[in-house]
Amino acid sequence: MEANNQILYDADLYLRLSREDGDKAESESIAGQRDLLLSFLEKHPEIRLHSIRVDDGYSGVNFDRPDFIKMMESVKNKEINCIIVKDLSRLGRNFIETGKYVERLFPFMGVRFIAVNDGYDSAEPKKSSDNLLLPVKNLMNDAYCRDTSIKIRSQLAIKRKKGECIAPFAVYGYLKDPQNKNRLIVDEMAASVVQDIFKRKLDGYSAQAIADWLNEQDILSSIEYKRYLGSSFSSPFKRNAKSRWTAVSILRILKNPVYIGTLVQGKRSTPNYKIKKQMEVPRERWVTVENSHEPIVSRETFDNVAKILLADTRTSPKEDTVFFLSGLVYCGDCGRSMVRKNNASGAKPYYYYICSGYKQKTGCTSHSIRDQLLEEAVLCAVQEHIRSVLDVEETLQSIHNLPYTTQAVKKTDERLAAKREEIEKYQRRKLRLHEDYADGVISREDYRAFGKRYEDKIQEAEEAVFKLEQEIDRLANGNSGEQQWIAYFKEHQNIDHLNRKLAVELIDRVFVYTGQRIRIEFKFQAEYDRLAAFVNTLRQTRPSEQEVG
Known part of the structure; x- marks a missing residue:
């Protein structure tokens, strides 16, 4: 590679750009880097162009970049002995890794490294300032990348909290x-x-x-x-x-x-x-x-x-769908799930549910129930529960039409009046307190202490008034604001058979006890029990027809 005692270099121009590093397209564009480096080559006839390597869209924090890897392969194969970049940040923004390449690997492999804008050329005699300047610039590039990463992470976190989708692709649908x-x-x-x-x-x-x-x-x-x-x-x-x-x-x-x-x-x-x-x-x-x-x-x-x-259910080997009670039936004694088994006698199948705890020999009894009996019982129970829910709704509608003189409403209204009177009492005391302070009867400290006490009493009474007003509204309107779940059962009032969809929508769990006793927990069971008790209370306080007349 020598001619007229002048060393000739075969060089790769390395160009890199990454928005992730905070690079600006206007000043750091690939085209801009290429023009700068080609212009540099024109002034250095001893350097011959071997290839232009471009990693567009790759971060500088690591060196796992396609064209950089190809360039290093060319170094290993002795195809090139010079690498030229626009500045140190184009080679990399990782302080430790970039310093390792520039100060150790390139010199060891006989590679001349040039960073044009930073004025660095490893072939030129080293100045004393280079020992400090090069690490500082690498450290600054590393810090710049870190700060940019922090800013980007913060912006993405804000977008997430605002409910903005930051994924590159929308999910299916x-x-x-x-x-x-x-x-x-x-x-x-x-x-x-x-x-x-x-x-x-x-x-x-x-x-x-x-x-x-x-x-x-x-x-x-x-x-x-x-x-x-x-x-x-x-x-x-x-x-x-x-x-x-x-x-x-x-x-x-x-x-x-x-x-x-x-x-x-x-x-x-x-x-x-x-x-x-x-x-x-x-x-x-x-x-x-x-x-x-x-x-x-x-x-x-x-x-x-x-x-x-x-529910961790599975389908039968010959079926596409699961049995409609799969995953819903539990042993009432031990709480474990019950499994559906087939005790076939010849060609005639005999399906039944048995406690999985007994099958695993964990201490439960061997009680079981035939699938047909269980499914018929569940259907009857669902139909009866729906009738009960509709009966509650009908009662609530009749309560809604009762006069305002219902005993329960009157009693609550009396409590409301007492609380309002209590508020007025503390407001009067607060007013007198202010007059006493203005007349110099009490000190500023006493005025603040008593004033705070009256404010707390007034606030407590106002909160009680708000709750009582809500209670009166529920009594007068039949609790209609909390009845939306009734429509959930009402739409199935005419069912004559159960399928998987209905079972899952209406039932939480089915418990089977010893002696084939069955208990069903329905969806919204707590709401139903609370509303049924509410209706029962109102029925007991409902005035006679004579009183209403």
């Missing part, structure tokens, strides 16, 4: 709003598929059966649908040339609260700006914002599906 990339809007086509997935799960289908049905219908999987929309999307979950629906992808949708309008972000993050590997974040640090966007499924549907998933 939604699109990024063209007017606001941080806002999700419903994608009607994909949303209808999401609704079908939730509906079929409520109907008792397994996740695999739902996936098979979607594939049979030739409905694009979530990954393929993103590509159909034109997104440059890749996923580690893809296994085939064309991604298909799987049980995993179905469960991912069924468990995602984004479909009820709740945005959960910050589940994964990098430890710091130098480490790019994503790591799991503890659940307590997740950022959850409800009502951040329009829901696709109702909260009621989502909660019912969540309950099904927790």
